[in-house]
Amino acid sequence: MHRRTLVKSAAALGLAGGFGSVSLSAFAQAKVKPNAKSALIVVDVQNCFIDGGTLPVKGGAEVVPVINKLADSFENIVVTQDWHTAGHASFASTHAGKKPFETTKLSYGTQVLWPDHCVQGTEDAALNKDLKLPTAQVIIRKGFHKNVDSYSAFEEADRKTSTGLAGYLKQRGINTVFVTGLATDFCVAWTALDARKLGFQVYVIEDATRAIDLNGSLAAAWKQMSAKGVKRIQSSDIVAA
Numbered sequence: 001m002h003r004r005t006l007v008k009s010a011a012a013l014g015l016a017g018g019f020g021s022v023s024l025s026a027f028a029q030a031k032v033k034p035n036a037k038s039a040l041i042v043v044d045v046q047n048c049f050i051d052g053g054t055l056p057v058k059g060g061a062e063v064v065p066v067i068n069k070l071a072d073s074f075e076n077i078v079v080t081q082d083w084h085t086a087g088h089a090s091f092a093s094t095h096a097g098k099k100p101f102e103t104t105k106l107s108y109g110t111q112v113l114w115p116d117h118c119v120q121g122t123e124d125a126a127l128n129k130d131l132k133l134p135t136a137q138v139i140i141r142k143g144f145h146k147n148v149d150s151y152s153a154f155e156e157a158d159r160k161t162s163t164g165l166a167g168y169l170k171q172r173g174i175n176t177v178f179v180t181g182l183a184t185d186f187c188v189a190w191t192a193l194d195a196r197k198l199g200f201q202v203y204v205i206e207d208a209t210r211a212i213d214l215n216g217s218l219a220a221a222w223k224q225m226s227a228k229g230v231k232r233i234q235s236s237d238i239v240a241a
């Protein structure tokens with residue numbers, strides 16, 4: 001770390017001015033410090049994306065304790081839910097002759113087709129019961145227009161329809177988001193990329209995410225995110241392991 005960065009982070013941590021004895025261990029434990037203008041975004045930690053659900057992400061349950069612990073470091077928490085109609089356009093079963101994980105063309109472009117998942121009001125679409133976020137302030141539901149998917153928490157796949165989240169965050173003075181949840185290469189990545197596009201500082205907390213990894217989608221997502229200035233960090237950068 002360069003000296004100037006070190007001094008700046010020391011100031012940010014409130015350590016400038018004579019607390020020499022605590023400084024080094026404090027750096028090791030908290031390289032990134034969320035503040036009142038930061039929000040934790042918890043993407044789609046729903047039964048559908050966890051073992052026993054309709055579109056399970058490998059290791060999906062493992063993000064839950066990591067996110068629960070991170071929550072203590074945030075004043076602002078946003079939760080999202082994938083919330084599809086029955087017969088949604090993103091479901092393979094809606095398209096004759098199509099199987100899950102194939103693609104089709106919809107009005108807005110290529111759409112990956114998924115197993116039926118996260119149908120509104122079902123237990124499958126509920127937030128995982130082990131997720132403990134009593135201080136979360138808003139739940140954004142997405143993907144509820146039958147003919148349009150929405151991986152991103154900000155904008156639907158037609159690239160026109162807003163979910164309202166950007167306005168909500170901006171009106172509350174939030175300028176930095178930390179994205180976690182499922183899945184790294186779909187809803188997390190699209191949310192992070194849209195947040196950058198909308199002018200937020202963006203961190204993805206890697207060990208608080210798990211991926212679907214369809215045909216190299218995970219590597220592609222990280223490449224795109226890093227090209228757009230999304231910062232890739234670990235939960236240990238924020239809270240002691």
Ligand code: VGL
Binds near residue numbers: 049082114186188
């Ligand atoms: C997601 C595929 C379909 C996600 C949602 O949450 O990443 N992936 N719907």
Ligand code: ZN
Binds near residue numbers: 117118
């Ligand atoms: Zn979905």
